[in-house]
Amino acid sequence: MIQRRRILQAFAPVPAMLMDGRAFAQSTPIRILVGAPAGGSTDTLARTLSIEMGRLLGRTVIVENRPGAGGNIAADAVAKAAPDGNTLLMSFTSHAINASLYPSLPFDPVKDFTPLTCVATSPSVLVAHPSLPAKDVRELIALAKAKPGKLNFAIGAVGSSLHLAGDAFKMQSGAYIVNIPYRGTAPALQDVLAGQVDLMFAAVGNAQAQIRAGKLKALGVTSAKRLPAFPDVPAIAEVLPGYESSAWFGLFGPGQMNPELAKRLSDAARQAIATPDVKKRLELEGAVPVGNSPDEFARFVQAEIPRWAKVVKFAGAKPE
Structure with missing residues (x-):
């Protein structure tokens, strides 16, 4: 009987009473704040999780x-919330970008948050209209250098990870675009x-249907290696070693x-991320x-802030 009780306890739900003596009250809903509108990738992943x-x-x-201020409104609310586990933040790459994009923030993006886990990363793909006379990244760089300022990038949101993916590309390639x-991403696309x-630069989930239909030309992906969804599309890093620019979604307290x-x-x-339903939803979002x-995610966030700061400085980006 004692052995059976121990086995049952091992698989019981997470206990309500915590080590600090305060109740993780089951009558109070846990709120996950999302600094983006309903229907977007961050919102969809938060609801699935x-x-x-x-x-x-x-x-x-x-x-x-x-939503608002690049995710800062939701982040500020969580930073000022009681650390009782009842208020969490589903954030995204802007959590790291905003540290240098905004001249001042009402919170510290590291000290005022407890990293819990990185939920997913989302590589993007560099796409072009089929009429562009470049079939890959190498030819694009050559074309841009031959005609500086003649080519252009559509930017869905100033200061976003997709915007800075383009500026990181220009910074490393020396091309003027x-x-x-x-x-918004929709009118840009x-x-x-x-x-x-x-x-x-478009999220894979937003562009893959048009790529497969031949309405867009995929020149390269921003992940360190080629993506299984597009095995014939080179990673930009194959031409620009070290280039990588994936959006990420993370859970903070x-x-x-x-x-x-x-x-x-x-x-x-x-555990939720590892379930088939959540994994399938992530894949549908191109994530x-x-x-x-928590320790791994904390180190990741701390490294992301100076990495994006270099790109923000190069781009001269300012918040909208």
Whole structure:
């Protein structure tokens, strides 16, 4: 009987009482704040994750959208929330970019948050209108250098990871390509499809249907290696060694969270990421599941901030 009880306890839901003595109250929903509008990739991934996390924790987990200021509104709310595990943040690459993009922030992107896990990364693809006379990245660089300022990039959002993917490309290649900003990815992509703009870095999930239909030409992917979805499309790193620019989505809590609480939430998120339903949803979004430990994610975020700062400085980007 004792052995049976121990086995049952080992597979029981995460306990409600934590090491710091405060209740992880089951009557209170866990809120995951998202600094992006409903329907986008960050929101979709948060909602998919919330269902499995709720099941694993034996709690209600809801998603609350607080878009604006590149994710800073939601991040500020979480930074100022009690570290009791009831308010979390599903953030994205801008969490690291904003540290240098904005002249000042009402929070510290490292000290005021507890990293729980990186949920997924999302490589992008460099696409062009089929009429562009370059079939790969090497030919594109040669064309841009032969005609400096004649080619252009459509930018869906100034300061976004896709915007800075283009500036990182220009920084490493030495090519001069003009940025044309848009208010949103959809109109930017539409103008590339129409041939009004030459090039764009687009999320794989947004562009793969048009690539397969021959309406867009894929020149290279931003991951370190080729993607299984496009095995014939080279990684840009094959021409520009060291080039890599993937968006990422991560789960944070407020700073100063109890380590045991942070571990329980991280473990639940990581188990959720590993489930078939969540993995399938991530793949539909063109994302690659990660699910690393809090320490690994913390080191990743700390490295991302100075990496993006170099690109922001090169681009001279300013928040909209």
